[in-house]
Amino acid sequence: MLTNAAAKAAGAHSRAYKLHDQGGLHLLVRPTGTKSWQQKYRWRGREKLLTFGQFPEVNVARARILQAEAKEKIEQGVDPSRRVAITVDTLEQLGRAWYRAKRGGWSAAHAGDVLGSLERDIFPELGEQTADAITSRDLLEAIRAIEARGCRTSAHRVRQRLGEIFKFGRAEGLVSANPADDLGAAMLAAPPSFPHAALTTIADCRALLAACELDEARPLTIMASRFLALTAVRLAALRGMVWAEIDFAARTWTVPAERMKLSRAKKDDARFDHVVPLSEAALFVLRGAKNMHRADAAMHDLVFPGRVKDKPIGAGALRELYIRAGYAGRHVPHGWRASFSTILNEEMGPEWRFDIDAALGHAGKGKVEAAYNRSVQLDRRRAVFDRWAEILSI
Structure with a gap:
């Protein structure tokens, strides 16, 4: 059985390899040094794979708890990889649900920028409001506060992210409308983009x-x-x-x-x-x-x-x-x-x-x-x- 010390000491090799724990649970160590907890299981005759997260964020004890929860679902006749229905009430909950759904396709830098912009400019004022009750005017006031700081490019990025959040909410049946749809018509134009400054000799x-x-x-x-x-x-x-x-x-x-x-x-x-x-x-x-x-x-x-x-x-x-x-x-x-x-x-x-x-x-x-x-x-x-x-x- 694995220990946290052994998981921490596992170094990267030229090829990915596994450190096995118990009952199909293993730690996959990639050449980049990333360490992910995975669990093999069978569902209706097919072998499947669950990923529980990365070490050290998920330690050995937590991985075993997640393994036990997955096995309990299987015993109840539920595929543990099946997506659980999202339930949200506030705009912040909706925004974070959207972020979690999209995070896997982003770089760490971009993910940090996206969440940081919402936590800085949207959640403090609007985060506790009911997502389905948010109006275009509510969002526009938040956007204009960003424009007032002289950050027109950031304002357009936040508007785009709000639009994607509400599109996600509509697709999941969590909100009935997208109040960010028409914000662009009332916003200041984004400043022209320029190439990165570069020496040419x-x-x-x-x-x-x-x-x-x-x-x-x-x-x-x-x-x-x-x-x-x-x-x-x-x-x-x-x-x-x-x-x-x-x-x-x-x-x-x-x-x-x-x-x-x-x-x-x-x-x-x-x-x-x-x-x-x-x-x-x-x-x-x-x-x-x-x-x-x-x-x-x-x-x-x-x-x-x-x-x-x-x-x-x-x-x-x-x-x-x-x-x-x-x-x-x-x-x-x-x-x-x-x-x-x-x-x-x-x-x-x-x-x-x-x-x-x-x-x-x-x-x-x-x-x-x-x-x-x-x-x-x-x-x-x-x-x-x-x-x-x-x-x-x-």
Whole structure:
């Protein structure tokens, strides 16, 4: 039988594996270090699988309680995986029910943003009101309070989320109308969107990295900045990066599909993991980061943690670094992707365009291009990253 200590000590391997407890209950340990409780059972002759949650949020004792509850349902003739009917009364209850239903398809960052906006701007004033009694005027007043702070983009996002909450409520038979339907007609227009600020010459890119080296930020923050520049990944991919994703021998970093900007169906499919060939310069940064970790660092530990070991580097840490370096309004962390694409397309020419796009994890728009990008083409992509590291480091 498993203990909490054994579950905590279980490290990530190159392949997922199971630690068995009792009665079909086991802990699935994935290569990313994620540990999920699962229960095998048979229902009407078919083998099925229940997931009870992740360790350590669900500890051994709690997992066994959930296992017992599932077995009790089976004995009562109820499939434990069958969805229980939702019952809500207030807007906050409805909003949280919608959030729980959708959470699995979102990244942790997006889920936090969604729930945070509701908890900040909607639940305090309207959360206790009966969901089916909420009027358009009620919602509009909450939206206008957001607009009054000068946050027009946020106001439109909250309006969209309210619309989805009430659509969910109508589909579940919990509310009779969607009072968010016509809010857009009474709202201020959203401000125009602009591309992420990005440097477009290699000399400026080198100068920014040099300026960052002189900053008094944490060494791991400066390393994260340089690694982001060398790999041109999205910031969310870097923030969630764990040692199990790095293959030093093969010189690759495999970003799980769940952290890529993909549809939910693709996020659940390992075939859409993004393989990033690592240049020697990128590997040098990783070795330096590894030297700054404890000697007993586990494979599921974050490569670039924040000030708290189990939390990723702050979402704004690199942006603030660039501001202090004197590049406010000129470059942001996401801008490395534009710098990478713009400079390399000029440097390497049109025959490398597909490889540069594939290196960024972009899916092609045409059938031929999409097929090309789905084939891994590691050698050509490695040449792209090696050339980028070469010109960035001169």
